[in-house]
Amino acid sequence: MDKFTSHAGIPVPLRRSNVDTDQIIPAVYLKRITRTGFEDGLFSAWRADPEFVLNKEPYNRGTILVAGPDFGTGSSREHAVWALQNYGFKVVVGPRFGDIFRNNSGKAGLLIAVVDQDVVERLWDFAEQNPGVEIEASLVDRTITAGGDTYPFQIDDFTRHRLLEGLDDIGSTLQHADDISAYERTRPSFKPRTIPVRTAG
Amino acid sequence: MGKTLSEKVWDAHVVRQAPGEPDLLYIDLHLVHEVTSPQAFDGLRLNNRTVRRPDLTLCTEDHNTPTLNIDRPIADPVSRAQVDTLRKNAAEFGLRIHSLGDADQGVVHIIGPQLGVTQPGMTIVCGDSHTSTHGAFGALAFGIGTSEVEHVLATQTLPQARPKTMAVTVTGALPDGVTAKDLVLALIARVGTGGGQGYVVEYRGDTIEALSMEGRMTICNMSIEWGAKAGMIAPDQTTFDYLQGRPHAPEGDDWDAAVEYWKTLRTDDDARFDREVVIDATQLTPFVTWGTNPGQGVPLGASVPSPDDFADEAARSAATRALEYMALTPGTRMRDIAVDTVFLGSCTNGRIEDLRLAASVLKGHKIADSIRMLVVPGSARVRVQAESEGLDKVFLDAGAEWRAAGCSMCLGMNPDQLKPGERAASTSNRNFEGRQGKGGRTHLVSPAVAAATAITGHLSAPADLAN
Numbered sequence A: 001m002d003k004f005t006s007h008a009g010i011p012v013p014l015r016r017s018n019v020d021t022d023q024i025i026p027a028v029y030l031k032r033i034t035r036t037g038f039e040d041g042l043f044s045a046w047r048a049d050p051e052f053v054l055n056k057e058p059y060n061r062g063t064i065l066v067a068g069p070d071f072g073t074g075s076s077r078e079h080a081v082w083a084l085q086n087y088g089f090k091v092v093v094g095p096r097f098g099d100i101f102r103n104n105s106g107k108a109g110l111l112i113a114v115v116d117q118d119v120v121e122r123l124w125d126f127a128e129q130n131p132g133v134e135i136e137a138s139l140v141d142r143t144i145t146a147g148g149d150t151y152p153f154q155i156d157d158f159t160r161h162r163l164l165e166g167l168d169d170i171g172s173t174l175q176h177a178d179d180i181s182a183y184e185r186t187r188p189s190f191k192p193r194t195i196p197v198r199t200a201g
Numbered sequence B: 001m002g003k004t005l006s007e008k009v010w011d012a013h014v015v016r017q018a019p020g021e022p023d024l025l026y027i028d029l030h031l032v033h034e035v036t037s038p039q040a041f042d043g044l045r046l047n048n049r050t051v052r053r054p055d056l057t058l059c060t061e062d063h064n065t066p067t068l069n070i071d072r073p074i075a076d077p078v079s080r081a082q083v084d085t086l087r088k089n090a091a092e093f094g095l096r097i098h099s100l101g102d103a104d105q106g107v108v109h110i111i112g113p114q115l116g117v118t119q120p121g122m123t124i125v126c127g128d129s130h131t132s133t134h135g136a137f138g139a140l141a142f143g144i145g146t147s148e149v150e151h152v153l154a155t156q157t158l159p160q161a162r163p164k165t166m167a168v169t170v171t172g173a174l175p176d177g178v179t180a181k182d183l184v185l186a187l188i189a190r191v192g193t194g195g196g197q198g199y200v201v202e203y204r205g206d207t208i209e210a211l212s213m214e215g216r217m218t219i220c221n222m223s224i225e226w227g228a229k230a231g232m233i234a235p236d237q238t239t240f241d242y243l244q245g246r247p248h249a250p251e252g253d254d255w256d257a258a259v260e261y262w263k264t265l266r267t268d269d270d271a272r273f274d275r276e277v278v279i280d281a282t283q284l285t286p287f288v289t290w291g292t293n294p295g296q297g298v299p300l301g302a303s304v305p306s307p308d309d310f311a312d313e314a315a316r317s318a319a320t321r322a323l324e325y326m327a328l329t330p331g332t333r334m335r336d337i338a339v340d341t342v343f344l345g346s347c348t349n350g351r352i353e354d355l356r357l358a359a360s361v362l363k364g365h366k367i368a369d370s371i372r373m374l375v376v377p378g379s380a381r382v383r384v385q386a387e388s389e390g391l392d393k394v395f396l397d398a399g400a401e402w403r404a405a406g407c408s409m410c411l412g413m414n415p416d417q418l419k420p421g422e423r424a425a426s427t428s429n430r431n432f433e434g435r436q437g438k439g440g441r442t443h444l445v446s447p448a449v450a451a452a453t454a455i456t457g458h459l460s461a462p463a464d465l466a467n
Helices: A081-085 A097-108 A119-128 A158-164 A171-175 A177-183 B005-011 B038-045 B077-094 B108-115 B128-136 B146-155 B180-191 B213-226 B237-243 B250-261 B313-328 B352-362 B380-388 B390-397 B447-456
Strands: A005-008 A011-013 A064-066 A092-093 A110-113 A137-139 A143-146 A147-150 B014-016 B023-026 B029-032 B057-060 B096-098 B122-127 B139-141 B157-160 B164-169 B199-202 B231-232 B275-280 B287-289 B297-299 B341-344 B374-377 B425-426 B441-444
Touching: A005 A171, A011 A119, A064 A081, A064 B275, A092 A119, A097 A110, A097 A158, A097 B146, A119 A137, A119 A143, A119 A147, A171 B146, A171 B157, A171 B341, A177 B014, A177 B023, B005 B139, B005 B231, B023 B057, B029 B146, B038 B146, B057 B108, B077 B096, B108 B122, B108 B128, B108 B139, B108 B380, B128 B139, B128 B213, B128 B231, B139 B231, B146 B157, B164 B250, B180 B213, B180 B275, B180 B287, B199 B213, B213 B231, B213 B237, B213 B250, B213 B352, B237 B250, B237 B352, B341 B352, B341 B447, B352 B390, B352 B447, B374 B390, B380 B390, B425 B447
Parallel strands: A011 A064, A064 A092, A092 A110, B029 B057, B029 B122, B057 B096, B122 B139, B164 B199, B164 B275, B199 B231, B341 B374, B341 B425, B425 B441
Antiparallel strands: A005 A137, A137 A143, A143 A147, B014 B023, B023 B157, B287 B297, B287 B441
């Protein structure tokens, strides 16, 4: 994973709450077997509407999505994160996120910046009143700077550390393979195994 | 201070703890399906990694699979490629797979319990948010994304931050005609879609204890719909009776040792939850959704709300959008809403008990001329069981379609979809915009309401049929 320290880009105001992952990318777009090519599915139902924010200049070039509460709820599909990244988004700012979506974002390198709802309102206003003016998200400082204003955002220490260093989670865990083996030796014999196959038929 | 059920299961799976890091948890069972796994297997290949524990991994095909003509190649080439990819990956990495046409194929959350690989006290993950279903057995079960799928394949562990704990205590007898589905829909309407974020929830109280395993699974299944990390129910005699004799249930001395351990999986009397919610089951009635998230629901006897009914600005604007999408007018009685499709199935309500309940309502009736009703068993074995009980005849005689097992119209990845503007009463779990097909409109209901609605053509409960 690439290291993430800070990013400056055009903010996109998405004035909606409860944007579930089915809205971010509908199921019919989930059939690809790669991590790329999902940008066409991003918000596909809404992009049919010419008035939708991503159909307008300069927001179609935006890289920082400013979302309402409960963004990314529902399905666990990491394709929602890939669709945002494939489109060009690097950061999603919002007051509250679905847990699995937030986890997936951390793993895939999309920064989730949690701020209060009143900061979201101010960023929405800023994005609409200053179309095309970039804002900056600094992971080092945990801040978002828009115009002359700087707002703190929340992110857990461990995810921040991983993003800053660009760490590979699996590689880190495999360094503790001995601990895993030691744990496995303590597992009771009644725990089920899927192999050899047993079936009622 | 004592521990809650979820804390006991969590603590029993910690492989490693270090300051400033999440706990590294061991995973007892990893369920895999075709949609969220291809990129994870690619990642393994790219890094020359292997699957650490094929014997704790189980694959099935469910999301893309058709429910008609399952003996032929899948017609949609993209769906077929995804399913074929899972088959190839299972063969390459030595994993057990139940493919379309296999006796044990079915929706991943139906087949785990059915095979008895879902047991109390386990940690269970799957690249699917409804993995919370397995919590009905007292397992800690949660959905993960594809990066985490790869992590579990490679290491059989996951780094996880310790969640907060919540109790949902339900007391009193459910009134006639009120099911586990109504209970969980009413709960979500009360706490909101974000109410459970950051929590593992334990459902408890005499109402929960009186539920069958099927009912418990329905409730735990929808934990994710109010944002909870997982939902759990303490195992008891009902759990043990369900498991005993299943293909992968322990046997002999192992069974005795397992039950002895399982009986310890209860929240201690002096344990404390971070939050508690109390529900009086005796006040519940059949519950249905009117909007585009599972929290936008009302009793069947109520009317479509007005955005003005909501104090919170975000809820008000969400209601306005939802009413527009659903083409509903505030004040319309829910019972006056006509539907054209009824879907009975899914990991929420596709088990044998759900089919029995719907069949008992439909028996001797015909569905309305205006209605298309799809009955999709949750697994191939549920289908066989239903046929052995003659339920298929009841559905077919009533005018419904009797299909093969899979996720089907719950998410419309296969050909079973709503057309734009169509309106469904659905026993599934999500009424999101376009979830069941682009432009489709979904009302979430119980199997009993689904069956009664199919007969009358508009949202109804079985009690309405007598009038």
